[in-house]
Amino acid sequence: MRTLITGGAGFIGSHLVDLLLERGDEIVILDDFSTGTADNLAHVRDRVRLVEGSVLDAELLAELANGVERIYHLAAAVGVHTILDEPLRSLKTNIHGTENVLDVALRNSAKVLVVSTSEIYGKNTADALHEGADRVLGSPLVARWTYAAAKGIDESFAHAYAKELGLQVAIVRPFNTVGPRQTGRYGMVVPGLVRQALRGEPLTVFGDGSQTRCFGYVGEVAAAMIDVLEAPAAQSLAVNLGGAREISILELARMIIEITGSSSEIVLVPYEEAYGEGYEDMQRRVPDNRLARELVGYEPRLPIESIIAAVVEDTRAAEALVKGTNRR
Numbered sequence: 245m246r247t248l249i250t251g252g253a254g255f256i257g258s259h260l261v262d263l264l265l266e267r268g269d270e271i272v273i274l275d276d277f278s279t280g281t282a283d284n285l286a287h288v289r290d291r292v293r294l295v296e297g298s299v300l301d302a303e304l305l306a307e308l309a310n311g312v313e314r315i316y317h318l319a320a321a322v323g324v325h326t327i328l329d330e331p332l333r334s335l336k337t338n339i340h341g342t343e344n345v346l347d348v349a350l351r352n353s354a355k356v357l358v359v360s361t362s363e364i365y366g367k368n369t370a371d372a373l374h375e376g377a378d379r380v381l382g383s384p385l386v387a388r389w390t391y392a393a394a395k396g397i398d399e400s401f402a403h404a405y406a407k408e409l410g411l412q413v414a415i416v417r418p419f420n421t422v423g424p425r426q427t428g429r430y431g432m433v434v435p436g437l438v439r440q441a442l443r444g445e446p447l448t449v450f451g452d453g454s455q456t457r458c459f460g461y462v463g464e465v466a467a468a469m470i471d472v473l474e475a476p477a478a479q480s481l482a483v484n485l486g487g488a489r490e491i492s493i494l495e496l497a498r499m500i501i502e503i504t505g506s507s508s509e510i511v512l513v514p515y516e517e518a519y520g521e522g523y524e525d526m527q528r529r530v531p532d533n534r535l536a537r538e539l540v541g542y543e544p545r546l547p548i549e550s551i552i553a554a555v556v557e558d559t560r561a562a563e564a565l566v567k568g569t570n571r572r
């Protein structure tokens with residue numbers, strides 16, 4: 245199978261690459277390395293074609309998509325810091341970039357997976373968010389909400405391309421996804437806290453730490469993405485992919501301290517201090533995974549303790565590598 249992966253040098257994208265190589269796909273990756281890195285693909289570097297460039301470059305995209313049968317669209321401006329610091333680039337990437345991808349998919353009669361996000365539910369704190377749940381977003385003039393707004397437009401675009409032009413498309417909405425290779429640099433909570441614990445620095449928890457999340461393991465989420473794109477019944481649907489256990493960020497921080505054996509303390513940091521005045525966080529984000537279970541048998545299995553242990557091991561290895569490089 246000839247396959248194009250946008251954002252394939254990123255965290256989730258690089259795990260998807262591993263699984264698709266196992267399937268025997270011939271893979272082209274387009275990534276601008278804004279938050280991803282070629283290091284994530286170092287172990288498969290001679291088995292993929294990795295092209296540096298942007299999904300905003302329609303000409304390059306058309307060239308790379310020529311003759312592909314599958315497109316996995318993960319390229320996006322991600323992370324709270326990226327969205328707050330560069331709202332314009334983020335909006336362009338997350339709206340026009342997706343439109344470009346849908347366009348080349350249609351021209352090549354390729355099946356395309358649009359990777360959306362659980363963020364689109366916004367402040368809806370329902371018990372378990374099903375795919376038809378209402379979206380509760382703040383003002384479009386607040387940069388924080390533009391990520392959810394753009395991803396929502398992406399889904400609507402995908403749906404319209406399918407309905408009016410016959411594009412074969414499926415949409416997934418991952419909830420917080422974690423695992424090896426995720427960087428803490430752009431505001432992702434698990435790798436950030438793990439790094440602080442390993443360095444003996446205070447673990448910074450925003451707000452009072454009572455906000456909850458359900459963390460999914462990247463290997464399981466990436467596998468489900470592949471299955472969703474192949475499932476005929478998933479055509480034109482949006483499918484949640486979330487973790488199993490609801491956990492508060494304070495509890496998560498305590499668990500990380502225990503697993504790393506760190507002597508660090510936990511420090512509560514007001515949201516305004518971290519992200520500026522008027523920042524709003526979601527108090528809860530719990531997925532309803534029933535559709536994914538019905539369609540592709542998705543079942544998040546790896547417990548959060550094991551996920552954290554995998555991140556700790558990966559972070560230790562990465563930090564040892566950096567120290568080794570610095571010594572040379």
Ligand SMILES: NC(=O)c1ccc[n+]([C@@H]2O[C@H](COP(=O)([O-])OP(=O)(O)OC[C@H]3O[C@@H](n4cnc5c(N)ncnc54)[C@H](O)[C@@H]3O)[C@@H](O)[C@H]2O)c1
Pocket residue numbers: 250251252253254255256257274275276277278279280281297298299300317318319320321322337341359360361362417418419420421422
């Ligand atoms: N990690 C999560 O918890 C999570 C949750 C929900 C949705 N998602 C979605 O999953 C996808 C992958 O996210 P991730 O967590 O792996 O983050 P990531 O930052 O590691 O991956 C995004 C990749 O896209 C690349 N990219 C950004 N702009 C680009 C552009 N204009 N052209 C080409 N490449 C570009 C980045 O360099 C990076 O490699 C994103 O679409 C994100 O919105 C992630």
